Amino acid sequence: MLPAYVLLDLETTGATAVSDRITEIGLVRYENGIEVKRWQTLVNPEMHITPFIQRITGIDDEMVKDAPLFKDVAHELLEHLHGAVLCAHNVRFDHGFLKSEFKRLGITLRQKVLCTVKLSRLLYPEHKSHGLDAIIARHAIHCSARHRAMGDVEVMEAFLDVAAREHGMVKLEATAAELLKSQSLPLGLDAQLLDDLPEQPGVYLFYGENALPLYVGKSTNIRSRVLSHFNSDHSRARGMRITQEIKHVEWIETAGEFGALLLEARLIKERQPIHNRQLRRERQLCAWQLSPDPAAQPLLNLADLNETQPDALGELFGTYRSKRQAIAALRQIAEAHQLCPQALGLEPGAGACFSQQLKRCKGVCCGKEAPALHYLRLKQALISHQLKSWPYPGKLGIQEHGQDKSVIHVFEHWCYLGSVSDEAGLESLRETRLQFSFDLDTYKLLQKQISKSKLKLLQL
Known part of the structure; x- marks a missing residue:
């Protein structure tokens, strides 16, 4: 398939390379299509293997207590990998664990990799599932020890044999070469x-x-x-x-x-990166502000969001990049709800408006509709466009946990104040005085996050 490649599988204490460890390694090395080395070993992970992992792999604490540590087998493993392409089923998992283990020893692993899941997808696109269990069932492959390192390596060997018979070695080699080529970087970028x-x-x-x-x-x-x-x-x-x-x-x-x-x-x-078309700075956002008086002329006026006070956000409707866009949007609302364009300030004049003559206005402009009723219909038409008032008495923290870090993102009146990872930083943001500047992107992101409620919300 390739001049030199190693089929490899690992068993581990869990799914996270940063905190979990390797418990077993199995590999077979091929050079010019010929097997030259078959090697497997248990590894003492120096941590407890949970009952869940024991049930999956059959490897328990007793089996690995006298096994070598990873540092004891690292040199031999590097020799087996030297100059070869590392092939594994979901190779990022195995490669990630190897990189983490070698990193603990001060070694940077540099290895070309090839994923046999991706290979299967390219060769058998008509199938939806390409996990090892699906491949075993699809090709009637015998597996002597599923979820043991060498057992899973032997499944990969059998899969490659089937693929070579069904598609021919030329196509298999070309597909593998295509996958390797897809990992290449443009000229000028460091391969590291x-x-x-x-x-x-x-x-x-x-x-x-x-x-x-x-x-x-x-x-x-x-x-x-x-x-x-x-x-x-x-x-x-x-x-x-x-x-x-x-x-x-x-x-x-x-x-x-x-x-x-x-x-x-x-x-x-x-x-302001030149190739980002979205999320650019909105310099002159405006919104419609509704008069509290049903008889006011006009009922709506444009407000500059850059000059708006945070307490007034709930009185504004829509966010527009220009006066032209705001007027076009309001015209659509007026037509959809038979509102009077004259009362809204979209047209000058007195008496019956042109839309009323076309029966597109219910006649507030000529006394056929009460101003209070027209005002109520206008408020109902605008409600889906209304900006939200800040629903908290003070600052809000949103706690987010990652693999090896936890931060709190702090907001006030829809403004993002910063992210902190310790109590000192949080206390500093608690004392920060808000300099309000409405940002539509932050407003939308925060609204969506609050409604999802998947992260912990902290009222500060």
């Missing part, structure tokens, strides 16, 4: 980037020749998202243009997706 990209939530920044970013993006998995920019076929010219211009990549990890969304919105507004 492939090893350093974290599989954590956060924000990434693409740079060209200068200090201004070309593009800012966010993801729950920075590595996956960044590499997807280089793996695509660039059917859109914009994607091709961004990729060709990238010379440097930076990233900032966050505790979770909400923190990534907040950071992305802030960085785009601060740095």
